[in-house]
Amino acid sequence: MEDMIFYDRLQFAFTITFHYIFPQLTMGLSLLIVYFKWKYLRNKIEKYNDAAKFFMKIFAINFTMGVVTGIPMEFQFGTNWAKFSELTGGIIGQTLAMEGMFSFFLESSFLALFIFGEKLMGQKLHLLTGFLVFLGSWASGWFILATNAWMQHPVGYEILDNGKFVLENFSALFGNPWLLPAFLHNQLASVVTSSFVVASIGAFYVLREKQIEHGKLFLKTGVIFGLVSSVLVAFPTGDWNAKNVAQYQPAAFAAMEGIFETENAGAEIVLIGQPNMVEKKLDNKIAVPNILSFLTYQEWHKQIPGMDKFKKEDLPDNIPALYYSYHIMVGLGTVFMGIMALAVFFLWRKKLYKAKGLLWTIMFLVPFPYIANLTGWYVAELGRQPYLVYGLLRTVDGISPTVSSGNTLFTLLGFVALYMLLGLLFLILVGKTINQGPKPQTH
Amino acid sequence: METFWFIAIAIVLAVFFVLDGYDFGAGIIHLFLAKTESDKEVIAKSAGLFWDSNEVWLVAAGGMLFMAFPTFYASVFSGFYLPLIIVLWLIIFRAIGLEFRGQFNFQMWKDIWDKSFGVSSLLLALFFGIALGNIVRGVNLGGVENGVSIYEGHYFFLPLWDSSFSPLSETPGIIDWFTIIIGLISVVTLAIHGANWIILKTNSSINDNLKNVIFKLNIALAALTLFSLVVWKTVNPNSLDNFAHKPYLLIFPIIYLTGLVGLFFIKKLKKDIHGFALSTLLILGGITSSLASLFPVILPSVNSINEPLTIYNTASSEYGLSVALTWGILGFILIFIYMIVQKRLMAGKIDKMDYGH
Numbered sequence: 001m002e003d004m005i006f007y008d009r010l011q012f013a014f015t016i017t018f019h020y021i022f023p024q025l026t027m028g029l030s031l032l033i034v035y036f037k038w039k040y041l042r043n044k045i046e047k048y049n050d051a052a053k054f055f056m057k058i059f060a061i062n063f064t065m066g067v068v069t070g071i072p073m074e075f076q077f078g079t080n081w082a083k084f085s086e087l088t089g090g091i092i093g094q095t096l097a098m099e100g101m102f103s104f105f106l107e108s109s110f111l112a113l114f115i116f117g118e119k120l121m122g123q124k125l126h127l128l129t130g131f132l133v134f135l136g137s138w139a140s141g142w143f144i145l146a147t148n149a150w151m152q153h154p155v156g157y158e159i160l161d162n163g164k165f166v167l168e169n170f171s172a173l174f175g176n177p178w179l180l181p182a183f184l185h186n187q188l189a190s191v192v193t194s195s196f197v198v199a200s201i202g203a204f205y206v207l208r209e210k211q212i213e214h215g216k217l218f219l220k221t222g223v224i225f226g227l228v229s230s231v232l233v234a235f236p237t238g239d240w241n242a243k244n245v246a247q248y249q250p251a252a253f254a255a256m257e258g259i260f261e262t263e264n265a266g267a268e269i270v271l272i273g274q275p276n277m278v279e280k281k282l283d284n285k286i287a288v289p290n291i292l293s294f295l296t297y298q299e300w301h302k303q304i305p306g307m308d309k310f311k312k313e314d315l316p317d318n319i320p321a322l323y324y325s326y327h328i329m330v331g332l333g334t335v336f337m338g339i340m341a342l343a344v345f346f347l348w349r350k351k352l353y354k355a356k357g358l359l360w361t362i363m364f365l366v367p368f369p370y371i372a373n374l375t376g377w378y379v380a381e382l383g384r385q386p387y388l389v390y391g392l393l394r395t396v397d398g399i400s401p402t403v404s405s406g407n408t409l410f411t412l413l414g415f416v417a418l419y420m421l422l423g424l425l426f427l428i429l430v431g432k433t434i435n436q437g438p439k440p441q442t443h
Numbered sequence: 444m445e446t447f448w449f450i451a452i453a454i455v456l457a458v459f460f461v462l463d464g465y466d467f468g469a470g471i472i473h474l475f476l477a478k479t480e481s482d483k484e485v486i487a488k489s490a491g492l493f494w495d496s497n498e499v500w501l502v503a504a505g506g507m508l509f510m511a512f513p514t515f516y517a518s519v520f521s522g523f524y525l526p527l528i529i530v531l532w533l534i535i536f537r538a539i540g541l542e543f544r545g546q547f548n549f550q551m552w553k554d555i556w557d558k559s560f561g562v563s564s565l566l567l568a569l570f571f572g573i574a575l576g577n578i579v580r581g582v583n584l585g586g587v588e589n590g591v592s593i594y595e596g597h598y599f600f601l602p603l604w605d606s607s608f609s610p611l612s613e614t615p616g617i618i619d620w621f622t623i624i625i626g627l628i629s630v631v632t633l634a635i636h637g638a639n640w641i642i643l644k645t646n647s648s649i650n651d652n653l654k655n656v657i658f659k660l661n662i663a664l665a666a667l668t669l670f671s672l673v674v675w676k677t678v679n680p681n682s683l684d685n686f687a688h689k690p691y692l693l694i695f696p697i698i699y700l701t702g703l704v705g706l707f708f709i710k711k712l713k714k715d716i717h718g719f720a721l722s723t724l725l726i727l728g729g730i731t732s733s734l735a736s737l738f739p740v741i742l743p744s745v746n747s748i749n750e751p752l753t754i755y756n757t758a759s760s761e762y763g764l765s766v767a768l769t770w771g772i773l774g775f776i777l778i779f780i781y782m783i784v785q786k787r788l789m790a791g792k793i794d795k796m797d798y799g800h
Contacts, residue, residue: 109781
């Protein structure tokens with residue numbers, strides 16, 4: 001049983017980590033593509049149209065990867081988490097089926113038209129198809145987060161004698177107080193990723209002194225979108241989410257913030273420190289008193305329950321992973337704001353395109369928004385442990401009773417091998433597209 | 444309400460097999476018949492442009508099944524664990540084969556991805572048929588050993604095969620001689636469908652020859668169908684009762700027969716679309732006949748201890764199903780609008796169009 005649950009969780013974590021590399025880019029990039037296309041319709045400057053079409057190529061590669069790695073996610077609910085599916089399918093099946101019906105069809109139908117249909121449809125319709133792709137990809141995020149929000153903070157359900165969750169109030173699924181902040185935070189974070197990608201490709205072109213005109217456009221757009229979105233990710237949406245966790249999952253909140261013991265007065269905010277699970281304290285701690293209480297409740301001396309207030313079996317089972325994920329996410333978010341603010345300042349002073357050091361930084365920063373987004377996802381998922389449905393259904397009670405750990409280990413190894421191949425091919429393909437550039441040069 | 448959702452999911456699944464079926468079939472034809480580079484390219488393109496919007500139907504069918512019949516979803520997906528994961532890997536291999544073959548212009552690269560596309564299409568067609576074979580045959584629900592159920596009611600786990608290789612064994616495996624016959628029917632049907640698609644969508648040099656191929660495959664299909672009907676009764680004795688009690692269900696086998704008989708006249712057909720329409724009937728008729736023979740059962744039990752899974756004992760709550768009906772109707776209307784828009788814009792032979800990236 002122990003290793004069954006371990007392999008099931010590991011497989012889900014691995015496949016969703018790999019999967020989430022792709023939709024976080026496509027969701028944000030679809031917004032930037034619509035922006036480029038819209039600008040082109042306004043100003044008729046050809047390079048804006050080139051930009052929209054160029055990023056649509058990158059979008060298409062990522063979309064394909066997202067589809068092929070997304071189908072396993074749907075399958076795994078049934079294959080590895082059969083008990084969970086049986087008990088909750090009547091509720092989360094609603095949001096998952098809606099994702100398929102309302103967003104996936106929209107996105108994939110109009111993506112093909114956007115890629116192939118510019119000449120057939122004319123510019124206005126082309127913008128419209130781009131907008132519909134954007135709508136589809138954001139709707140997809142909405143339904144997936146509605147599913148996740150129900151697992152984090154279950155609403156609108158009734159539990160039958162046989163343990164099955166049945167739907168009692170459909171609209172509650174979308175009025176879930178967890179949903180809107182999580183959705184906005186997530187979507188803005190995906191705009192951060194895509195802005196960094198756009199800026200990074202721009203920096204690459206400018207530094208390489210090829211495709212310079214396009215490179216400057218990408219840089220300018222990337223850093224402005226990057227600054228706005230990285231600020232909005234933190235305030236108000238990040239803050240709003242943290243308050244939700246403090247309110248609905250206090251045990252997870254204590255673990256995220258590294259509060260081992262409840263203090264009598266206000267809680268301090270930990271900037272640096274390493275959780276020591278043996279002595280139940282933070283090593284090498286640097287902290288500022290009372291700030292956490294203020295940030296969470298706008299009261300300097302409000303008490304925040306620490307991990308000592310909860311039963312051991314209700315605490316997240318991997319506290320260091322949760323603590324580090326949270327601090328990495330917040331730390332990187334702060335770095336992003338700083339660098340993007342600097343870049344926008346340079347842009348305003350008309351020095352950005354010559355600031356080599358900054359351009360190199362922007363170019364190589366591109367993995368970090370991915371890391372920040374993934375650790376953000378881990379915070380949500382590790383924080384929900386040891387439950388699948390918070391407070392109601394434990395993770396250990398959700399796995400497939402008939403599938404042995406050997407089977408899961410075998411399929412996990414298969415996924416690892418296959419995804420390594422996929423990742424390699426993906427990098428080759430994206431690298432090739434970037435190298436060709438928006439206007440392949442013929443000399 | 445359960446019946447409605449059963450029909451809705453059956454339709455989505457059937458549409459999936461009609462749509463993705465042609466690109467599976469194109470893969471099978473590609474593997475065996477495409478010799479010149481231009482044929483290989485144009486056939487791969489005839490599948491490559493459409494596979495992802497076709498695969499959406501599989502995702503939708505999965506989502507709807509999960510929502511409407513969660514117990515069935517949980518039971519079948521964990522019961523057929525290994526083959527389903529293998530199906531997933533094949534889907535991924537096929538997709539990357541299609542997406543990547545044209546990316547680099549050297550022969551070894553193309554050959555690798557051509558094989559990846561062709562072989563995984565063939566295996567997927569086989570596996571989907573085998574899956575259907577398992578569902579009409581039934582499984583050892585509850586995993587009964589020595590007269591005692593080892594898992595509660597509806598959970599089971601099937602090995603890939605049982606040493607006897609027989610569908611009549613008490614613990615049949617996923618692959619036995621009966622499910623292989625259904626698998627072969629699936630391969631042949633989809634190959635015919637794919638060939639019709641290639642004729643419809645391309646100006647490939649093998650198009651004339653493909654009509655002969657379809658004719659031969661159709662003879663094989665007729666023989667396999669006849670044989671499977673004879674053994675089906677042995678494997679699942681109740682299989683034909685539904686048709687006897689509710690004669691109106693015979694419409695589904697008749698649809699299948701229309702396709703089968705019509706395809707013998709393939710060489711005389713005036714328009715390319717007629718062939719494609721006939722193989723579409725073949726697929727629609729085949730899937731609906733199988734499901735109609737079971738209804739309201741969706742997974743028969745081969746042991747006497749456990750009840751079969753039906754649409755009633757696996758369904759979600761009445762309220763959930765009726766809410767989903769409301770948004771489901773809206774969803775279907777939207778999907779049909781998208782499809783009409785898309786098909787109109789992408790009609791015609793693909794090699795005349797400017798679809799280059």
